[in-house]
Amino acid sequence: MTHTPWKKLALTAALALSALSAWAAPSTIEDVLGRKVTLELPAKRVLLGFYLEDYLAVGGDQAFERLVGLSLGWFVKSRPAVWEAYAAARPTLRDVVDVGSVQFQSFSLEKALATKPDVAVLADWQFKALASEIPRLEAAGIPVVVVDYNAQTLERHLASTKVLGQITGETARAQRIADGYQQIVQTIQQRVAQAKLPRPRTYIELGDKGPAEHSYTYGKNMWGAMVDLVGGDNVAAPFIKDWGPINPEQLLVSKPQVVFIAGYESVSQPDAMQMGFGVPGDEARRRLRGFAQRKGWSGLPAVQDGRLHGVYHGATRSILDAAQLQYLAKALYPTLFADIDPGATYRDFYRRYLPIPASGTFVLNGQ
Structure with a gap:
C-alpha cells in the first residue's frame, strides 16, 4: 500500500510522456497538389504565405499564437482597415514577422528561415513563383504545404480547408466550415439546374x-x-x-x-x-x-x-x-x-x- 502513490505518479508521468510523444509524432498529409508532406501536427510555428483569414477561421484562437511569419504585403495594401481590426482584436499579430511579398517581389527567404517555422503554408501560385527557393526551405528542415483558394473551385476550396484543419489541429472545425461551404454551393447549383x-x-x-x-x-x-x-x-x-x-x-x-x-x-x-x-x-x-x-x-x-x-x-x-x-x-x-x-x-x-x-x-x- 505504501507504494501506491509512487505507482500513481509513475502512471501519470507515463501518460504525460505518451501525450507529449503523440504531439511530436510526425504525420504525413497530402496537400492540394497531391504532394505527401511529413510534419509534426499540430504545427506550433507557422509561416503563412497567403489566405490569412482562412487560416485564422479554421485554426481558431490558437492559430494566432502559432503564427510566426506572414507575407503581409497584399493584405495590408488592399485591406488595411481589416488588418487593423484583427491586430486590435489579437495584438500578438503585430509581432508576427513580415517575410515580404511574392506578388510584389519583396519576399525574403532569410526572414522566412529566421522565423524557424515548423511548416511553411504557401498558396499554389506562391509555390510556383518560389520554385527556386523551395529546396532551400526544405533543406533547412521546413516542410512546405500548398493550399489553393485562388482556383475558385469547390474541390480546391474544400481540400485547402481540410489541410488547414490538419496543420492547426482543428480538423473538426475545418470539416464544419467545409461542409457549410459545400452546402451553399450545392444549393445554388441544384436550384439553377432544376430551373433550367x-x-x-x-x-x-x-x-x-x-x-x-x-x-x-x-x-x-x-x-x-x-x-x-x-x-x-x-x-x-x-x-x-x-x-x-x-x-x-x-x-x-x-x-x-x-x-x-x-x-x-x-x-x-x-x-x-x-x-x-x-x-x-x-x-x-x-x-x-x-x-x-x-x-x-x-x-x-x-x-x-x-x-x-x-x-x-x-x-x-x-x-x-x-x-x-x-x-x-x-x-x-x-x-x-x-x-x-x-x-x-x-x-x-x-x-x-x-x-x-x-x-x-x-x-x-x-x-
Missing part, C-alpha cells in the same frame, strides 16, 4: 480604376470561375483567358444582362468602386452609379433593367466567398434565391469563426 432557365449574360469588373478606364475582368478564374459556378454566362470568357481589360466596344456588343463591379476598402481613385469593412452603403451606391454613366452603358440591358451590382473583392480567393456566390446567384436568378440573405451569411461567418465583426457593405444592389 437561360444563362444570363454576365460581366464583372474590378472597379479600382473608376469609370474612366476599364480595369480587370476575368476569364476562367476568380470572379470568372465564380460566375460560371453559379450558372452565369461570362461574356468576357471568349476574350480574356485569366484576367485583363476587355475591349469596351466588345463589351457593348456582348450586351450583358447583369453587371457586377467589385471593390476593396482601400481605393486610390476618388470615383473607384469601394466596398467592404466600414464602407457606408450610400457611399458604395454613389460610386457604383458612376459606372452606369460610362459611354454606351445606358444601352446595356443590365443598366436599363437596374441589374448593376456591387460585390466585395476582398472576399474572393477564400472560403469566405460563399456569401459572394450567393449574391451572384441571387442577382442572376432573383426568383430562385429570394429566401437567401448573402449579407447575413457573410456576417454570420465572422460571428462564428473570427474575432472581429463584419460591419460594412459587402454586397449591393445599385437600384
Whole structure:
C-alpha cells in the first residue's frame, strides 16, 4: 500500500510522456497538389504565405499564437482597415514577422528561415513563383504545404480547408466550415439546374480604376470561375483567358444582362468602386452609379433593367466567398434565391469563426 502513490505518479508521468510523444509524432498529409508532406501536427510555428483569414477561421484562437511569419504585403495594401481590426482584436499579430511579398517581389527567404517555422503554408501560385527557393526551405528542415483558394473551385476550396484543419489541429472545425461551404454551393447549383432557365449574360469588373478606364475582368478564374459556378454566362470568357481589360466596344456588343463591379476598402481613385469593412452603403451606391454613366452603358440591358451590382473583392480567393456566390446567384436568378440573405451569411461567418465583426457593405444592389 505504501507504494501506491509512487505507482500513481509513475502512471501519470507515463501518460504525460505518451501525450507529449503523440504531439511530436510526425504525420504525413497530402496537400492540394497531391504532394505527401511529413510534419509534426499540430504545427506550433507557422509561416503563412497567403489566405490569412482562412487560416485564422479554421485554426481558431490558437492559430494566432502559432503564427510566426506572414507575407503581409497584399493584405495590408488592399485591406488595411481589416488588418487593423484583427491586430486590435489579437495584438500578438503585430509581432508576427513580415517575410515580404511574392506578388510584389519583396519576399525574403532569410526572414522566412529566421522565423524557424515548423511548416511553411504557401498558396499554389506562391509555390510556383518560389520554385527556386523551395529546396532551400526544405533543406533547412521546413516542410512546405500548398493550399489553393485562388482556383475558385469547390474541390480546391474544400481540400485547402481540410489541410488547414490538419496543420492547426482543428480538423473538426475545418470539416464544419467545409461542409457549410459545400452546402451553399450545392444549393445554388441544384436550384439553377432544376430551373433550367437561360444563362444570363454576365460581366464583372474590378472597379479600382473608376469609370474612366476599364480595369480587370476575368476569364476562367476568380470572379470568372465564380460566375460560371453559379450558372452565369461570362461574356468576357471568349476574350480574356485569366484576367485583363476587355475591349469596351466588345463589351457593348456582348450586351450583358447583369453587371457586377467589385471593390476593396482601400481605393486610390476618388470615383473607384469601394466596398467592404466600414464602407457606408450610400457611399458604395454613389460610386457604383458612376459606372452606369460610362459611354454606351445606358444601352446595356443590365443598366436599363437596374441589374448593376456591387460585390466585395476582398472576399474572393477564400472560403469566405460563399456569401459572394450567393449574391451572384441571387442577382442572376432573383426568383430562385429570394429566401437567401448573402449579407447575413457573410456576417454570420465572422460571428462564428473570427474575432472581429463584419460591419460594412459587402454586397449591393445599385437600384
